[in-house]
Amino acid sequence: MRYSDRITLIRYSHGDDGLGDAPAATKTKDVPCELIPITNVQDLESFGLLSTNAYEIHFKNKIALVNRVEISGVEYTVNKTFLNRKSTVLIVSGGG
Numbered sequence: 001m002r003y004s005d006r007i008t009l010i011r012y013s014h015g016d017d018g019l020g021d022a023p024a025a026t027k028t029k030d031v032p033c034e035l036i037p038i039t040n041v042q043d044l045e046s047f048g049l050l051s052t053n054a055y056e057i058h059f060k061n062k063i064a065l066v067n068r069v070e071i072s073g074v075e076y077t078v079n080k081t082f083l084n085r086k087s088t089v090l091i092v093s094g095g096g
Contacts, residue, residue, distance in 0.1 A: 005035040008070035034058040
């Protein structure tokens with residue numbers, strides 16, 4: 001598998017002082033991955049993504065859990081994360 005695509009990972013976390021804080025975004029830019037559009041209707045139905053753009057993103061190594069990814073300047077929401085022994089796969093949807 002070639003990891004020739006680059007995306008930005010976005011993690012949202014709350015501050016240490018607690019109540020009422022807006023979540024702070026931490027971005028990791030230019031992460032190598034394999035980006036695969038999901039086009040099969042059966043796969044889209046199984047993830048509940050029939051009316052949106054969806055992608056399957058493969059990473060060579062394990063990554064920390066993320067909330068969103070940015071692909072070509074468009075943010076997508078992470079719907080499912082698969083943590084394998086030596087790799088990570090994200091199912092994302094949304095965008096424009």
